Amino acid sequence: MAEEVKVFGRWTSPFCCRVEIALRLKGVPYEYIEEDLSNKSPLLLEYNPVHKKVPVLVHGGKPIAESLVVLEYIEETWRRNPILPEDPHRRAMARFWTKFIDEKCMPIMWKSLWSEGEMQLKLMEETKENLSILERELNSKKFFGGNSIGLVDIAASFLSCWTEVLQEVAGISLFGEAKHPILFKWANEFMSSDAVKVCLPPKDELLSHFRAMKEGMSATKAGQN
Amino acid sequence: MAAAAEKGVVLLDFWVSPFGQRCRIALAEKGVEYEYKEENLSDKSPLLLKMNPVHKKIPVLIHHGKPICESLIIVQYIEEVWSHNPLLPSNPYERAKARFWADFVDKKVAECGTRLWKLKGEAQEEAKKDMIEILKLLEGELGDKKYFGGEKTFGFVDVALAPFTAWFYTYETCGKFSIENECPKLAAWAKRCKERKTVSESLHDPHKVYEYVGKLKKKYGVE
Numbered sequence: 001m002a003e004e005v006k007v008f009g010r011w012t013s014p015f016c017c018r019v020e021i022a023l024r025l026k027g028v029p030y031e032y033i034e035e036d037l038s039n040k041s042p043l044l045l046e047y048n049p050v051h052k053k054v055p056v057l058v059h060g061g062k063p064i065a066e067s068l069v070v071l072e073y074i075e076e077t078w079r080r081n082p083i084l085p086e087d088p089h090r091r092a093m094a095r096f097w098t099k100f101i102d103e104k105c106m107p108i109m110w111k112s113l114w115s116e117g118e119m120q121l122k123l124m125e126e127t128k129e130n131l132s133i134l135e136r137e138l139n140s141k142k143f144f145g146g147n148s149i150g151l152v153d154i155a156a157s158f159l160s161c162w163t164e165v166l167q168e169v170a171g172i173s174l175f176g177e178a179k180h181p182i183l184f185k186w187a188n189e190f191m192s193s194d195a196v197k198v199c200l201p202p203k204d205e206l207l208s209h210f211r212a213m214k215e216g217m218s219a220t221k222a223g224q225n
Numbered sequence: 226m227a228a229a230a231e232k233g234v235v236l237l238d239f240w241v242s243p244f245g246q247r248c249r250i251a252l253a254e255k256g257v258e259y260e261y262k263e264e265n266l267s268d269k270s271p272l273l274l275k276m277n278p279v280h281k282k283i284p285v286l287i288h289h290g291k292p293i294c295e296s297l298i299i300v301q302y303i304e305e306v307w308s309h310n311p312l313l314p315s316n317p318y319e320r321a322k323a324r325f326w327a328d329f330v331d332k333k334v335a336e337c338g339t340r341l342w343k344l345k346g347e348a349q350e351e352a353k354k355d356m357i358e359i360l361k362l363l364e365g366e367l368g369d370k371k372y373f374g375g376e377k378t379f380g381f382v383d384v385a386l387a388p389f390t391a392w393f394y395t396y397e398t399c400g401k402f403s404i405e406n407e408c409p410k411l412a413a414w415a416k417r418c419k420e421r422k423t424v425s426e427s428l429h430d431p432h433k434v435y436e437y438v439g440k441l442k443k444k445y446g447v448e
Binding site for chain 1: 279288291293294295298299301302305306317318320321322324325328329362
């Protein structure tokens with residue numbers, strides 16, 4: 001008998017979205033529980049006492065935290081529509097690019113969107129270079145995983161609606177058809193696939209959320225001056 | 226040497242790197258012969274730059290001419306190619322737990338350790354508090370087990386953390402605290418690791434590590 005699957009998440013988080021995409025791809029039914037990160041539930045704190053973060057996957061009452069750890073667990077537990085190749089070297093490369101996304105692409109892009117002046121320019125340049133590196137890896141493939149969505153594609157899901165929304169809020173341009181045409185084409189292909197589109201947050205709501213966040217930050221700065 | 230070249234396993238590394246040592250330990254645990262190549266990090270070889278163009282860092286494992294980068298990714302590759310003496314359990318949930326804690330070591334120990342030796346005053350004090358908290362969390366996960374992998378298994382998390390035991394002396398001296406006092410079970414685990422041949426042959430004397438850090442401090446102008 002199938003054991004219950006729950007996902008503790010936050011609708012604005014691309015890390016949580018990764019988990020949902022993987023479950024959808026594999027046809028695994030799950031219950032989604034929205035967490036208020038300013039008021040974390042006792043259950044979340046019990047399931048992830050070390051980091052106290054989302055996403056957390058709970059399978060048959062057993063919790064797993066950290067999105068990439070969760071993705072590997074999902075891959076090993078539900079074998080349909082594999083997201084990792086069988087060949088060990090290709091698996092290692094998929095893990096390498098996933099780590100590159102997590103440790104370089106995402107944090108530097110995030111910082112560039114919220115910084116100012118010289119620092120912002122420097123971070124923007126670094127972001128564009130990181131995206132070019134990613135684009136060279138994609139090359140002429142439909143997805144990073146080849147003909148079907150794989151681990152790297154799922155890790156790169158922040159390049160879908162999040163990047164679009166955050167650029168608009170920050171008023172800067174980092175990623176688009178002109179600058180990274182291959183990656184841009186990939187993003188559209190990715191966003192329109194069945195398993196992905198149901199997991200993405202509504203763009204207008206995401207825009208309002210991050211606009212409010214930016215206004216909150218500006219107000220704090222103004223208050224400090 | 227000839228055998229290693231034929232089997233095609235080469236490790237680009239730097240003597241004191243705990244990340245490189247993870248790979249050395251994993252290869253030793255699996256009994257894999259390989260060629261070790263010491264890199265001069267202030268004058269990186271064309272081979273390193275070709276094999277790791279994105280990060281230009283060690284360690285890099287080269288197997289049949291193909292590079293694998295990032296230490297825990299290398300260890301997982303070694304695990305998958307040479308599947309005897311497994312470092313990871315077979316149960317997916319237990320594997321996820323092992324990956325979680327190896328990831329925890331990756332995210333926390335080195336960064337905090339660097340703050341501990343590089344900084345002074347309040348910032349150093351904070352790094353010390355953080356390090357004790359990190360080690361206590363790891364000790365909690367270890368519990369009364371012989372190794373993180375279990376009673377008989379020197380596993381993935383053990384491989385991830387063992388190289389940092391050579392840095393304990395440096396952390397203790399810089400932070401003025403005793404790991405044995407704060408985390409006796411973890412200190413006992415560190416002693417057991419040292420008794421394991423695969424670890425003792427991969428690590429350097431803690432006093433040599435401390436000497437190396439002393440040189441780094443001079444280089445960065447830290448008193």
